[in-house]
Amino acid sequence: MTARSTRRTTAVSSRTAAVGAIAVAGALLLTGCGDQTKDNGSDETKSSSSAPLADKLPQAIRDKGVIKVGSDIAYAPVEFKDDSGKTVGIDPDLAEAMGKQLGVTFEFENATFDTLIGGLAAKRYDIAMSAMTDTKERQEGIDADTGKKVGTGVDFVDYFTAGVSLYTNKGDDQSIRTWDDLCGKTMAVQRNTFSHDLAKDQAKKCTKDGKKALKIEDFGTNPEAETRMRSKGADVVSADFPIAAYSVKNSGGGKYFELVGDQVEAGPYGIAVAKENTELRDALQAAVQAIIDNGEYKKIIDKWGVADGAVTESKINGGS
Numbered sequence: 001m002t003a004r005s006t007r008r009t010t011a012v013s014s015r016t017a018a019v020g021a022i023a024v025a026g027a028l029l030l031t032g033c034g035d036q037t038k039d040n041g042s043d044e045t046k047s048s049s050s051a052p053l054a055d056k057l058p059q060a061i062r063d064k065g066v067i068k069v070g071s072d073i074a075y076a077p078v079e080f081k082d083d084s085g086k087t088v089g090i091d092p093d094l095a096e097a098m099g100k101q102l103g104v105t106f107e108f109e110n111a112t113f114d115t116l117i118g119g120l121a122a123k124r125y126d127i128a129m130s131a132m133t134d135t136k137e138r139q140e141g142i143d144a145d146t147g148k149k150v151g152t153g154v155d156f157v158d159y160f161t162a163g164v165s166l167y168t169n170k171g172d173d174q175s176i177r178t179w180d181d182l183c184g185k186t187m188a189v190q191r192n193t194f195s196h197d198l199a200k201d202q203a204k205k206c207t208k209d210g211k212k213a214l215k216i217e218d219f220g221t222n223p224e225a226e227t228r229m230r231s232k233g234a235d236v237v238s239a240d241f242p243i244a245a246y247s248v249k250n251s252g253g254g255k256y257f258e259l260v261g262d263q264v265e266a267g268p269y270g271i272a273v274a275k276e277n278t279e280l281r282d283a284l285q286a287a288v289q290a291i292i293d294n295g296e297y298k299k300i301i302d303k304w305g306v307a308d309g310a311v312t313e314s315k316i317n318g319g320s
Contacts, residue, residue, distance in 0.1 A: 156270025
């Protein structure tokens with residue numbers, strides 16, 4: 001699925017409530033599960049002898065006791081560095097809970113988002129876990145712009161759902177209420193994200209409708225896109241709703257940005273796994289389902305104020 005999918009809006013009141021919930025989550029950073037890097041694995045996580053799902057993992061990973069995770073660690077509140085430099089957020093917390101089920105430590109390694117799937121293909125990582133939307137194009141290795149096959153694709157273990165939001169500098173909403181209001185504007189966006197896909201499709205629509213062009217400036221990270229908007233080089237930024245809401249509430253103490261319009265539905269977040277690693281894929285799905293069933297998943301999702309995106313079942317390749 002790219003931006004051609006049907007957009008479902010959500011109520012403004014619901015959005016406002018979610019922003020407040022994420023704000024509460026921001027205060028909990030220092031009480032989070034902590035950094036998931038190699039120097040921070042707990043003994044409980046590293047010991048696979050008592051882990052209920054350890055035997056589902058490939059033997060090579062069981063022997064190492066580690067799953068290497070490629071991630072863009074600049075996407076609060078999904079994954080980011082706290083003030084002490086530790087990797088925290090929704091994904092690291094979920095990974096730690098999954099690690100207890102599998103008897104391994106998840107080690108997060110920082111990379112730009114648009115290199116993660118290539119990193120999987122090059123075997124730099126075992127998985128990519130980075131607020132990555134599960135789409136048919138990514139499953140099949142298809143370039144969303146050209147429709148041409150550019151890789152073998154990946155499998156996804158789905159674990160969350162998220163919509164896409166727009167936000168502007170505070171007090172300067174550019175009269176944006178819907179995506180059609182973006183015609184004639186300049187958008188800053190993180191490269192190769194679902195928001196980027198939506199923006200490119202909207203730009204085509206503006207042209208087709210005979211309206212002023214939507215100019216898109218893409219960046220390696222979302223903070224870079226925000227910096228561009230802060231300097232008045234762009235009118236609006238688009239990002240997944242949890243990220244947009246967190247930035248609006250926390251950047252400059254809540255003084256920098258504001259949400260505009262309603263969020264639109266993107267689809268499920270998935271943990272990306274190389275196509276040939278079916279044993280690892282199935283073990284991860286079992287671990288996600290286990291923490292859903294035992295309540296750990298809900299605790300983490302509630303802690304970060306993103307309960308609206310919770311799932312009750314982990315699917316493989318559920319994106320469309």
